[in-house]
Amino acid sequence: MTRFPNDLQSHLQSGITTVCRAWALRRKDGPVLGFTDHDCVLRFEGIDFQPGSGLTARAVSQATGLSVDNTEALGVLNDAAVREEDIEAGRFDGADVRCWLVNWQDVSMRWLQFRGSIGEIRRAGGAFEAELRGLTEMLNQPLGRIYQKPCTAVLGDGGCRFDLNTPGYAADLTVENVDFRAEFRWDALPGFEPDWFDGGRLTVLSGAAKGLWAAVKADQSTAAGRRIVLWEPIRAAVSVGDSVRLEAGCDKRMETCRLKFNNLLNFQGFPDIPGEDWIMAVPRQSGLNSGGSRR
Numbered sequence: 001m002t003r004f005p006n007d008l009q010s011h012l013q014s015g016i017t018t019v020c021r022a023w024a025l026r027r028k029d030g031p032v033l034g035f036t037d038h039d040c041v042l043r044f045e046g047i048d049f050q051p052g053s054g055l056t057a058r059a060v061s062q063a064t065g066l067s068v069d070n071t072e073a074l075g076v077l078n079d080a081a082v083r084e085e086d087i088e089a090g091r092f093d094g095a096d097v098r099c100w101l102v103n104w105q106d107v108s109m110r111w112l113q114f115r116g117s118i119g120e121i122r123r124a125g126g127a128f129e130a131e132l133r134g135l136t137e138m139l140n141q142p143l144g145r146i147y148q149k150p151c152t153a154v155l156g157d158g159g160c161r162f163d164l165n166t167p168g169y170a171a172d173l174t175v176e177n178v179d180f181r182a183e184f185r186w187d188a189l190p191g192f193e194p195d196w197f198d199g200g201r202l203t204v205l206s207g208a209a210k211g212l213w214a215a216v217k218a219d220q221s222t223a224a225g226r227r228i229v230l231w232e233p234i235r236a237a238v239s240v241g242d243s244v245r246l247e248a249g250c251d252k253r254m255e256t257c258r259l260k261f262n263n264l265l266n267f268q269g270f271p272d273i274p275g276e277d278w279i280m281a282v283p284r285q286s287g288l289n290s291g292g293s294r295r
Contacts, residue, residue: 008101008109018105022049025118026096029211033082036104044107087128089212089236092118097132150252153268155200161266168192169248169261172205175240181233182214184244187225194221197228199249207242209234216249 011017020038024047027033034049036042042049086092095118103109119131146152153159164170171192177185184202197219204212214230221227228246238244250256254271258264 004111005109008103008111011103011109018103019101020104021113022100022102022110024049024098025092027091028094029091036102038104040104042102042104042107044102044110082128084123084128085208085236087121087123089209091211092121092130094118147270147273149254149269149271149273151250151254151257151267151269152252153266155247155250155261159266159268160263162261162263164247171246173244173246175238175242175244178238178240181209181236181238182230184228184230185225186228189226189246195219197246197249199251201247201249202228202230202234203245203247204234204236204238205243205245207237207239209236209238209242212236216246219249 008019012019020036020042022038022042022044023035024045025033025035032047034042034047036049036051038049039051041051082092097114097116097118098112099114100110101113102111114132114134116132116134116137119133119137121131122129151160156162156164162169168191171189173186173189175184176187179185189196197216200216200219201213202216204210212234214232214234216228217231218229219226220229248260250261252269254264254267254269257267
């Protein structure tokens with residue numbers, strides 16, 4: 001929440017007000033949607049806030065300290081704004097939300113009242129109800145390094161620093177066969193070793209599921225060709241002819257980091273942590289002292 005502007009405060013104290021609320025939702029896949037409870041289109045910050053789009057808000061609960069600010073938004077499912085299939089596909093999960101109190105006669109008089117993200121979404125009877133969580137919600141997430149032998153980085157992130165656009169580590173493909181949005185088959189994937197995509201990622205590049213992705217559970221070589229199995233189905237329709245991107249998988253072992261990706265310098269695990277046998281180790285004058293059996 002920002003400091004309350006003096007011009008808007010003077011307007012509210014005048015006794016005759018022309019204020020409304022405006023909401024902006026930025027989805028994780030890029031699109032920005034604007035809503036307002038006014039009856040005309042409002043434009044500011046490069047966003048068109050549409051009236052009659054079926055989005056209203058309840059009172060915002062805000063507190064000092066580390067308490068999580070929260071509110072809820074109610075709306076109607078329609079093709080022009082929030083579609084049921086987009087909610088089902090998870091496109092609104094974690095979307096960034098901003099709410100302003102704005103003078104609709106002069107939109108430069110506005111106050112950013114709430115900023116956060118979408119939490120749980122419930123649907124029923126052609127409408128939806130979305131929980132909105134404030135920025136302090138992020139403080140509830142555990143942070144810090146985990147001391148363990150496997151790497152804690154995600155392949156290609158800021159800790160790993162591996163470039164997945166390196167030739168030989170990803171493939172842009174056209175869907176040839178797909179079952180239940182969770183199993184994909186190709187006659188062959190030349191240039192890629194067996195199990196190359198185990199633990200990797202499949203991202204849909206075109207079609208109804210564009211922008212959605214899922215983790216690869218298994219990369220199997222069969223008599224019928226190459227079979228890619230996902231941990232969970234893509235949450236929208238995937239059709240033959242759609243484009244997808246397959247990225248190599250990493251099992252988080254030091255040997256894999258060194259031999260498969262040549263990225264040992266950025267390995268984020270601790271491979272030299274002593275094993276459980278050291279708990280049983282006792283001082284010895286000579287011989288192997290591994291903590292194992294003496295026989």
